[in-house]
Amino acid sequence: MLPDSLSIAIVEDDPVMGESLNQGLELEGCRVSWWRTGAEALAGLRAAAAPDVVICDIRLPDMSGEDVFRRLAADAASPPFLFMTAYGEIDQAVALIRAGGGDYVTKPFVFNDLLARARALAGRRPPANGGILGVSPAMRRVEAMIARVAARSSPVLLTGETGAGKEVCARLLHGLGSDATQPFIAVNCAAIPHALLESEMFGHEKGAFTGALARHAGYAERARRGTLFLDEVAELPLALQAKLLRLLDERRFARVGGETAVPFEARIVCATHRDLSEEVAAGRFRQDLYYRINVVAIEVPPLRDRPADIVLLLNQFFAEIAPHSNTALHGFSSLTEEAALAYPWPGNVRELRNRVERAATLALGEWLMPSDLFPEAARASDDEAPRGLAAARDAAERREIERALRDSGGHVGEAAKRLGIARTTLWERMRRLSIRSR
Template sequence: MRPDGLTIGLIEDDPVMGGSLVQRLELEGCAVRWWQTGQEALFASSGKLADLDLVLCDIRLPDMDGEEIYRNLLGERSTPPVIFITGYGEIGQAVRLMRLGAADYVTKPFGFDDFLSRIRDNARNRTPAPDGDTVLGVSPAMRKIAALLRQFARSDLPVLITGETGAGKEIAARYLHNLRNGEDARFMAVNCAAIPPDLLESEIFGHEKGAFTGATKRHLGYAERAGSGTLFLDEIGDMPLPLQAKILRLIEDRCFHRVGGEEIVPFNARIVTATHRKLTDGSGNAGFRSDLYFRIAVLPVDIPPLSERPEDIIRLMAIFLAEAVERHDKIVRGVSSLTEETALGYDWPGNVRELRNRVERGVALAAGEWLMPADLFPDRPGSIGPGIGFAPLSEIRDDAERRQIVRALAETSGHIQEAARLLGISRTTLWEKMTRLGIKTERSEN
């Protein structure tokens, strides 16, 4: 699980930091090209980015900042993944860079084992696999979904995304859209449950002037504005039956009429739908047209609830924390270990949306520099986790160690030696803890 054989570009002006990184990475089997200014890096890498598996870039450099460097790199062919190295005051900029497409960021000071893990996960010369993408999550379930969506991106067939409310269906839809489309392609999202039924048809297909009372001018609907991008029909299970027939016709004919119009409007977008409902019960009595169901569910994907993928909780908390810190312009350095334990012990009935909202509120109201359990769960004072109360410290410590060991084994595909290195302990100590805690792995090592 070491990042052996990678060719890494390092842009770092600090000679001590840069020299240390070069030395450590070379010990891990990497070839490193080190540049100490942005201009030097851009000049040296011009036309040669295809040779790099990853770029590590400090955001703050003497001649330009990381964002300017990244925008220049994007103009090159075969731009490799970029991980930014930031200080706490630059987290907001790092988040913006990730929205532009950067692979990840690490905050100084950082643990080198975690740093190596992020390099390994994001470097592009790894064979594409279900566990090679962390955009949707780091859990095995979400990595499999990411791999499935990468396959779906090769065609224009309709995709149906199912899952509980707040599980991340729209995030998956946007991920699918970005896999296939360029920056100019539009992602038009329509929440079929939020728009009154008598207005939904006009919002999707548009209308001509005078089509109904109040239609004072022509209105282009979501289907037309989507262009050659994606039309995302969220909560399609709440769509009225008469409109379902028109969506079926849209899929089959690839054209439509605006409400009150006679002109045929071509439809070039891909249709992606989502719902938290069961659309058909097999008898045709579920309130949803079975013929439409089979047309939109050509490529189905189901998003599991957050409670079934605890490996994603800590990662998502870190992402949401960085975003909230930027929005509220507050100094919150991170999430305390006790808060992480509390979050891992919570059921998350509202899924990812609830996690985002709790972190947002926690940052807005936090009195200190670390997000504490009371910040994340003000509605559960004095509680460490559901049903735990004031459990013995030894029990809490064992639960925490068990979760971390299981996560490390999952990350290393059961390699005991690699898992021990991630955890900062010896192989013998890890075996002793696994035996005491009843943790088994199917992989054996000699």
């Protein structure tokens, strides 16, 4: 979800339009500031904390909305702008979007469309205080937990679906620690043949086995006083699990074929997409090792449970990938962002990045469209009825309302508070979508 209380500034001199927007946004749970001239807007935006979004009319009595935008654009903390324009001013609005303005709506517009675009723009803006992993409450909690344990050397167990970002969390944990300058050694336990795992993990002496022509330092030794990250730790064979347990207990190890004990000074961080308690019950994972690595457990939520991060990640990956593409890309269209918010992302963040890279590589236009991000949808059979943007938005809205009702035990008032909207608004949307409160 987006932040519970969206902060929106309105710059509109028409008293009827301004009052209508002000009341409508407040009923949706937004915190609203309303300025009637460009000068008022500039003074207000510079004096107070920047809002999440500025909804600005292009025509103002003392200056244009373009003037307001350009005077603030040099500030790194400048909020995104959503311009309101008449039909004859569309060319100017498009030029402002290309200059980084954000988005625009053409008068007359549907209020829900304006609100959806404002929320999408707010999702692009990184938070002022932290938010390295994301802007969603779930990832804020993960980041807060990582910050709490970073200074300690206790083992950490990261759980979550494949592609959710467990290694990113492990690297953040390492970077926030006191030994951030030391190595971060990542090991995919599922990618190394079992016959080589011990030698790769602990190293070997010269002549330890056929082909061992020199001493080899393993992952545990190369980590020094940094972090040894064991991804997919559930894939370790039982024999090596016993040696990992000894490494944690004794903080030393011996290379294969060697007798001299080598001290182990690194922190161990493990990750898995499996339920280790079930693996223990099935006899595939040692119970004593499970207790030893599960000192601090952090669950990384799947991307579908933190939609507020989707648009942010889209734009982060786009900024990283677009400069290396062969076309002059400007970003994602609002239709693409809506489609991304409605998609369940079974492959999580890894899938999102791959889709952005493919879209940026193969796109034909200047703006990435839904068919660029989801080409399989464009290849659907002709006799299949298209879902349409309205259906996609209803599905996304239904999902969020049902989740809020479930988390609040069926209490509509609490669910409305979680969603950041008024109780009456939630009742109306529940009736429209035929959602019942349990």
